[in-house]
Amino acid sequence: MTENVYITASCTIADNVVVKNGKQIFEQKGTKVQDFLVAVYQYLAVNYPRFYKMDGLAKLGWMASEVLLEGSFDKTKYKPEDMGLLLCNKNSSLDTDIRYYDTVKTMASPALFVYTLPNIVMGEICIRHQFKGENDFFIFEAFNAAFIQQYVHHLFETGAMEACICGWVELLDNDYNATLYLTEKKENERSILFTEENIYHIYQTTHG
Amino acid sequence: MMDLKRQIVEQLNLQHIKPEEIGDDQPLFVEGLGLDSIDALELIVLLQQQYNIKLNNAEDGPKVFQSVRTMADYIKSHQA
Numbered sequence A: 001m002t003e004n005v006y007i008t009a010s011c012t013i014a015d016n017v018v019v020k021n022g023k024q025i026f027e028q029k030g031t032k033v034q035d036f037l038v039a040v041y042q043y044l045a046v047n048y049p050r051f052y053k054m055d056g057l058a059k060l061g062w063m064a065s066e067v068l069l070e071g072s073f074d075k076t077k078y079k080p081e082d083m084g085l086l087l088c089n090k091n092s093s094l095d096t097d098i099r100y101y102d103t104v105k106t107m108a109s110p111a112l113f114v115y116t117l118p119n120i121v122m123g124e125i126c127i128r129h130q131f132k133g134e135n136d137f138f139i140f141e142a143f144n145a146a147f148i149q150q151y152v153h154h155l156f157e158t159g160a161m162e163a164c165i166c167g168w169v170e171l172l173d174n175d176y177n178a179t180l181y182l183t184e185k186k187e188n189e190r191s192i193l194f195t196e197e198n199i200y201h202i203y204q205t206t207h208g
Numbered sequence B: 001m002m003d004l005k006r007q008i009v010e011q012l013n014l015q016h017i018k019p020e021e022i023g024d025d026q027p028l029f030v031e032g033l034g035l036d037s038i039d040a041l042e043l044i045v046l047l048q049q050q051y052n053i054k055l056n057n058a059e060d061g062p063k064v065f066q067s068v069r070t071m072a073d074y075i076k077s078h079q080a
Helices: A033-043 A049-053 A056-069 A094-104 A120-129 A145-157 A196-207 B002-011 B037-051 B058-064 B068-078
Strands: A006-014 A017-020 A023-027 A083-089 A135-139 A163-172 A175-184
Touching: A006 A056, A006 A196, A017 A056, A023 A033, A033 A056, A049 A056, A056 A094, A056 A120, A056 A163, A056 A175, A083 A120, A083 A145, A094 A163, A120 A135, A135 A145, A145 A163, A145 A175, A145 A196, A175 A196, B002 B037, B002 B068, B037 B068, B058 B068
Parallel strands: A083 A135, A083 A163
Antiparallel strands: A006 A017, A006 A175, A017 A023, A163 A175
């Protein structure tokens, strides 16, 4: 029998605006993405110095997950092995790959090299929140709500996970978008069904 | 040593730390500045880029990178 899965929280970061559960919580127009993410970090008064060392993609995904989970998620309800991630984007880690390539011309930067894979952003989120379950990162030409819905549903149905952060984390130069969903089997007062339509609707709000 | 502290902050992207906050003898790793193994590699790059000094023996690393002072001493003793 197919069980229902719910979006129990959502977060979007795009166009220099941070939105949580449909409500804007921060905006700073006129700054480039790296400076904007540092401004969000300072606004949220998070104390996690490792943040500064992350590349742009990791900063974006990490910050979106931070906003997503803050006050919305009680991780003590789950075993670390039952909490997982499924993320997607279009340009993989190309933003950092290009920066790393530039350093290779003179002296390769080890700190950049470690971010020349897109799934590193998931590692940063897992370290922060102690998620130890399934981790998957997929590359698509464009946002693919149907795939996210079907794949995450399958993971829930097979018992591979009980809670999942899923969505889109894309960054290339100053073009970026993070749209994350917290999905669980249990409803809460603001949850909506984890359907393709609802997934796409939340993503679309970042595209005016 | 202040120049070296500035270079460390810049090379390691330690935006949350001001160079003057780093003590001359403060340990750089673990309980001190909390640097990690990737930072150690970046310090090796810093020595090479800024001072043209190659750390040929990896076993010297823990001693050289113990603090800003030990790094400065190593640089002084290896500059032409």
